[in-house]
Amino acid sequence: MSESQIEADETVDARGAACPGPLMDLIGKIRDVDAGTVVLLLSDNEQSRTDVPEWAEEAGNELLAVEERDDHYGFYVEKS
Amino acid sequence: MTEEIVIVGGGTGGTVLANDLADRLEPELDAGDVRITLVNDDPDHVYKPVWLYVPFGQREPDDGRRRLRSLVDDAVDVRIDRVTDIDTDAQQLRYHEGDEPIDYDYLVLATGSTLAPEEIPGLAESGHDYYSEAGSEALREELLSFTEGKLVLSVIGTPHMCPAAPLEFVFMADDWFRERGLREDVDITYTYPIQRVHGNPHIAEWARPLMDERGIEVETFFNADAVDPDAQTLSSMEGTELDYDLLVSIPPHRGVDQIAEAGLGDKGWVDVDRHTLEATGAQNVYALGDTADTGVPNAGSVAHYQAGVVGQRLASEVHGRPATATYDGKTLCFIETGMDSASFVEFDYENPPSPAPPSQKLHWSKLGYNEAYWLTARGLL
Numbered sequence: 180m181s182e183s184q185i186e187a188d189e190t191v192d193a194r195g196a197a198c199p200g201p202l203m204d205l206i207g208k209i210r211d212v213d214a215g216t217v218v219l220l221l222s223d224n225e226q227s228r229t230d231v232p233e234w235a236e237e238a239g240n241e242l243l244a245v246e247e248r249d250d251h252y253g254f255y256v257e258k259s
Numbered sequence: 260m261t262e263e264i265v266i267v268g269g270g271t272g273g274t275v276l277a278n279d280l281a282d283r284l285e286p287e288l289d290a291g292d293v294r295i296t297l298v299n300d301d302p303d304h305v306y307k308p309v310w311l312y313v314p315f316g317q318r319e320p321d322d323g324r325r326r327l328r329s330l331v332d333d334a335v336d337v338r339i340d341r342v343t344d345i346d347t348d349a350q351q352l353r354y355h356e357g358d359e360p361i362d363y364d365y366l367v368l369a370t371g372s373t374l375a376p377e378e379i380p381g382l383a384e385s386g387h388d389y390y391s392e393a394g395s396e397a398l399r400e401e402l403l404s405f406t407e408g409k410l411v412l413s414v415i416g417t418p419h420m421c422p423a424a425p426l427e428f429v430f431m432a433d434d435w436f437r438e439r440g441l442r443e444d445v446d447i448t449y450t451y452p453i454q455r456v457h458g459n460p461h462i463a464e465w466a467r468p469l470m471d472e473r474g475i476e477v478e479t480f481f482n483a484d485a486v487d488p489d490a491q492t493l494s495s496m497e498g499t500e501l502d503y504d505l506l507v508s509i510p511p512h513r514g515v516d517q518i519a520e521a522g523l524g525d526k527g528w529v530d531v532d533r534h535t536l537e538a539t540g541a542q543n544v545y546a547l548g549d550t551a552d553t554g555v556p557n558a559g560s561v562a563h564y565q566a567g568v569v570g571q572r573l574a575s576e577v578h579g580r581p582a583t584a585t586y587d588g589k590t591l592c593f594i595e596t597g598m599d600s601a602s603f604v605e606f607d608y609e610n611p612p613s614p615a616p617p618s619q620k621l622h623w624s625k626l627g628y629n630e631a632y633w634l635t636a637r638g639l640l
Contacts, residue, residue, distance in 0.1 A: 195533075197554035199458045203417050206452060206482055210496065226460075233454055237480040238497045 185243055185255045187219035188212070194251050198226040202234055209240065209258050216258050217243065223251035231256070262293045262577060263362060265352065267342050268369035269299030269327045271306075271636065272548035272562030276367060278638030279570035281332035284577060288334040293577055296336045297327075298354070304330050305392075306632055308559065311424055311595070313395035314402045315435055320392040330636045345521040347541035365573055368518065368529055368538075368546040369566075372420050372557060376510040379415060381486030386413075386508040389428065390420060401505055402432075407444035408504030413493060414451050415483045416511030418528075420549065422458060422556045423604075425449065425509055426466050427595040433473045434597035447474070448501060450481035450493075462594075462604065465614040469596065483508070512557075514550055528552040533608075534585040536569055545569045553586070555608075560591040563635060593625035601625050 191208045193201035201222035208218050220231065228245070231254045235242040239259045246253035264280065266273045277297040287293040309323030328337050344353040344360075351360040374390055376383040387401055388394035410432060414425045429449045436442040449456065449470065455463035456470065456477055470477055482496040486506065494500045514527015523538055524530040529546035530539045533553040538544035546552075547569050548562030555561050564586065571584035588608030595601045601622040604612035615621060634640035 195554075198460070199417075199453045200554050202453055203458075206496070210482070210484065230453065234480060237454075238482075 185217060185219075187255060188216045190219045190221065192221045193227075194221050194223045196222070196224065198224050199230060200224070201227045202230040205231065205254070205256065206234070209238075209256065212258055214258050218256050218258070220254040220256065221251055222254065227252060227254065261291055262287075262364045264293065264295045264365045264367070264573060265361070265363040266295065266297045266367045266369060267352075268371055268548075268550070269297055269301070269304055269331075269337070270369060270371045270548065270562065271559045272371075272550075272566050273297055273299070273367070273369035274304055274327065274330055274636045275563050275638055276369065276547065276566035276570055277335045278330075278332050278636075279566055280573060281334045282638060283570055283574040285334065287577060294336065295334070296338055297331060298338045298340055298342055299327055300339070300341045302326060302328075302339050304636060306559075306629075306636070307390075307420065308629060308632075310389045310392065310395040311421075311427060311431075313392075314389050314398040315431060315598070316399060316403060320396060323392075325633065325636075330633070332638070342517060345517050345523075347521055347523070347538075347544055350543065364543060365576065366544045367569060367573075368523070368544065368550050369548050369562070370515045370518070370527070370550050372512040372514065372549045373527070374510045375416070375513045376508070378511045379483060379486060379508075381488050382415070382483075382508060382510060385486050385488035385491070386506045386510065388508055388510055389424075390509060398507060405445070405505055406441055409446045409448065409502055410505045410507065411448045411450065411493060411501055411503040412507045412509075413481070413483050413501075414449075414509045416509055417452060417458065418549075418557050419509045419512045420557045421592075422558070423462070423592050423594040425451075426457060426462075428507065429475050430469070430473070430596045431598055433475055434599075438598065442474075446476065448476040448478060448503075450478040450483065450495075450501070452480070452482045454479050459606075459612060461606075461611045462614060465602075512549075518550070524552055533588070535572065535582070536565055536586055537572075545572070553588070555588050556590050556592070558590060558592055559632075560589075564589045593621060593628065595622065595625065597622075 243255040306323040312318035387398040457463040547565035549557040572582035575582040596617040606612035
């Protein structure tokens with residue numbers, strides 16, 4: 180997906196973290212925030228491209244967008 | 260002028276490092292050019308892997324305790340106290356039992372993990388664990404009299420100490436109930452936060468078929484968010500609810516508050532360069548073991564290997580030479596697969612684990628190492 184216009188309320192920078200660090204960091208943040216909050220996860224781990232969408236669907240949270248940036252990905256997830 | 264090295268935390272990492280430095284810097288210590296202080300809030304050093312065996316009636320918590328002073332080189336000052344404040348700009352810290360701030364030249368944070376069950380409503384009241392002395396003893400009381408019903412092992416907090424231990428517990432419980440002719444009356448369910456049974460995909464791929472063969476039920480993508488002690492149910496963020504008769508959890512883990520207060524990292528984990536183990540947020544501060552946010556398992560072997568790296572780097576600094584030693588992610592774990600069999604893994608940042616076929620020899624190797632550990636703590640193994 181291309182550069183998103185979505186405004187994130189919270190950002191989790193998990194770049195450099197080994198799998199499953201980025202997904203666990205995202206889950207930890209989602210635990211802490213209220214429904215409707217948009218969390219941006221930054222990850223440079225390829226596994227996140229499948230882990231994050233699978234978990235978002237399983238947990239009923241909405242993956243609003245995935246951005247491909249220079250050396251990492253940005254996942255926008257809204258807590259349901 | 261004496262250079263002050265302060266190590267906070269007398270667990271595996273801090274103790275191995277103190278002894279390592281006492282050896283590397285012996286002439287400087289003898290001459291009074293360097294002082295090493297090891298601070299711990301408990302007079303005892305605690306070897307936590309013993310706790311896995313306590314619920315099954317095989318070990319006592321005291322088997323994992325030795326006086327810290329008995330394990331540490333006499334050239335090291337052991338201080339039984341708590342650090343209450345760290346100022347990395349001034350390179351000072353404060354002790355609970357002390358009025359004046361203390362200067363340091365090098366600070367090593369090895370404060371480890373604490374449990375935070377209160378973060379999950381209902382967990383502290385009704386969940387059991389084997390990640391603390393009191394928890395393992397309380398679980399023993401429940402488990403020894405548990406003859407039928409649903410046993411749920413839920414991994415709630417990650418990262419947590421010893422990532423293999425949840426798998427070990429269900430494998431051991433399965434075998435233990437089988438040996439006693441009770442397995443048909445006991446359901447065992449294992450929950451994990453992501454889509455597989457372990458954080459490391461290679462270990463997960465190895466473990467899952469073993470769990471299926473042995474009738475251990477699995478719930479993945481299960482992030483527990485509440486326990487109802489009256490209804491005896493555990494519910495997840497993903498909307499799944501599990502009934503239990505005996506709930507064993509891996510509670511959320513946290514580091515110590517002083518780390519976040521010092522701006523060194525979130526939730527008590529220090530942001531570090533994962534090769535040099537230097538804190539990214541301050542000069543002359545290292546972290547190791549659970550405290551260092553490297554992404555590798557929170558395991559004693561990791562703390563042990565990292566202590567060797569930090570010891571070499573600090574010795575280089577004291578000697579005025581470039582510090583070149585780096586940590587390569589080396590991790591080594593035995594994984595119990597029953598009451599008398601175990602596997603073994605070894606891996607690093609570049610090379611993934613390949614679990615060895617379970618055998619009785621590996622099980623005895625693990626038990627043997629648990630005894631030999633006291634030589635590791637002394638810096639001899």
